Amino acid sequence: MESALEEIEFLALSANRVEVLRLLSAGRRTRTELAAETGASQATLGRILGDFEDRSWIRRDGDGYVATATGRLVAEGFTDLQEILETEGKLRDIVDYLPTHAMDVDLRRLADATITAPSATRPNAPLGRLLDVLEDGVDVRTFSHTFNEQALGVVRERVTDGEQRFRGVFGRSAIDALTDDTALRGQLEALLAADGAEIRVREEGVPIAVMLVDDLVYLLLRDENGILRASVDTDDDAVRAWAVDALDHYWRTATPLEPESLSD
Numbered sequence: 705m706e707s708a709l710e711e712i713e714f715l716a717l718s719a720n721r722v723e724v725l726r727l728l729s730a731g732r733r734t735r736t737e738l739a740a741e742t743g744a745s746q747a748t749l750g751r752i753l754g755d756f757e758d759r760s761w762i763r764r765d766g767d768g769y770v771a772t773a774t775g776r777l778v779a780e781g782f783t784d785l786q787e788i789l790e791t792e793g794k795l796r797d798i799v800d801y802l803p804t805h806a807m808d809v810d811l812r813r814l815a816d817a818t819i820t821a822p823s824a825t826r827p828n829a830p831l832g833r834l835l836d837v838l839e840d841g842v843d844v845r846t847f848s849h850t851f852n853e854q855a856l857g858v859v860r861e862r863v864t865d866g867e868q869r870f871r872g873v874f875g876r877s878a879i880d881a882l883t884d885d886t887a888l889r890g891q892l893e894a895l896l897a898a899d900g901a902e903i904r905v906r907e908e909g910v911p912i913a914v915m916l917v918d919d920l921v922y923l924l925l926r927d928e929n930g931i932l933r934a935s936v937d938t939d940d941d942a943v944r945a946w947a948v949d950a951l952d953h954y955w956r957t958a959t960p961l962e963p964e965s966l967s968d
Contacts, residue, residue: 711778712785714755715778715782720742720744720752721752721755721756722782723741724742724744724752725756725761725762725771725775725782727741728769728770728771728775728779729771729776729780732765732769732770733769734767734768734769735750735768735769737768738769753769759775760774760775761774761778762775787812790815791812794814794815794817794819795811795814795819797821797934798819798821798925798936801925801926801927801933801934803911803912803925805911806950807912808949809942809946813938813942813943814943816938817936817937817940818833819934819936820832820934820935820936820937821933821934822933830933830934831852831924831932833937834855834915834922834924834935835854835855835858837917837920837922837937838858838859838915838917841862841917841920842868842869842918843868843869843916843918844859844870844871844872844915844916844917845871845872845915845951846870846871846872846916847872847873847874847910847912847914847950847951847955848872848874848875848912848915848924849874849875849878849909849910849911849912850874850878850881850913850926850930851874851881851882851892855915856888856892857891859895860891860898863898863900864894866899866900869900870895870898870900870901870902870903871901871902871903872901872902872904873904873905873906873910873954873955873958874904874905874906874910875908875909876905876906876907877909879892879905883966889966893963896961896963896966902960903960903961904954904955904960904961905958905959905961906954906958907958907959912950914947916944916947916948919939919944920937920938920939921938921939921940921943921944921947922935922936922937
């Protein structure tokens with residue numbers, strides 16, 4: 705009997721094997737149908753089907769074939785492995801900046817996320833994508849250790865114009881950084897005075913920068929020096945559920961930001 709690693713290698717070395725097993729796991733197929741769907745020759749299909757029958761992964765069904773229970777098990781497991789490796793490849797360049805210690809999320813849920821990284825021609829691409837999203841957002845919620853000047857400007861303008869609702873929890877250092885700058889303090893005061901805004905401060909800080917803009921969850925990823933390295937955005941239900949729960953936690957453990965405290 706071959707080892708599990710040898711069986712993985714057996715499948716992985718042939719895209720046709722993977723596809724045939726996947727198709728037969730989904731339902732009965734004839735050799736003609738398999739040839740049409742995979743593009744494999746009859747000779748290749750004959751070898752694949754014979755190998756699969758030897759392993760009891762498939763069985764004959766009239767003039768066709770169908771996967772057995774163990775064949776379906778192998779197909780599902782191999783598909784899971786492929787999806788995991790595809791997600792890993794997508795996240796490989798940003799994994800060092802992902803705040804996984806503060807994210808109760810299965811990383812596989814980021815498989816379809818949009819990752820935006822700086823480039824030589826667009827060094828501010830991650831922030832630019834966020835600003836584009838904010839320009840159209842109606843309901844904006846955030847918990848963050850920072851409040852970027854450009855993001856504050858967009859939110860302040862849209863909220864004071866009555867086009868957006870804003871609810872945010874920030875670490876004390878983020879608020880202090882804004883109040884230390886006269887112009888930014890004025891923008892923060894205007895936002896805080898608007899009917900559609902609620903802001904709280906968490907003295908313990910917030911270890912992650914997340915924005916929920918309508919149905920989109922947006923993460924800004926920075927390195928240990930605070931340099932923006934990438935952004936990740938997704939509308940995945942599980943990621944959004946985590947973000948909402950995390951926001952509720954930070955909101956409950958924060959205190960309202962009072963206007964008079966901005967001039968202290």
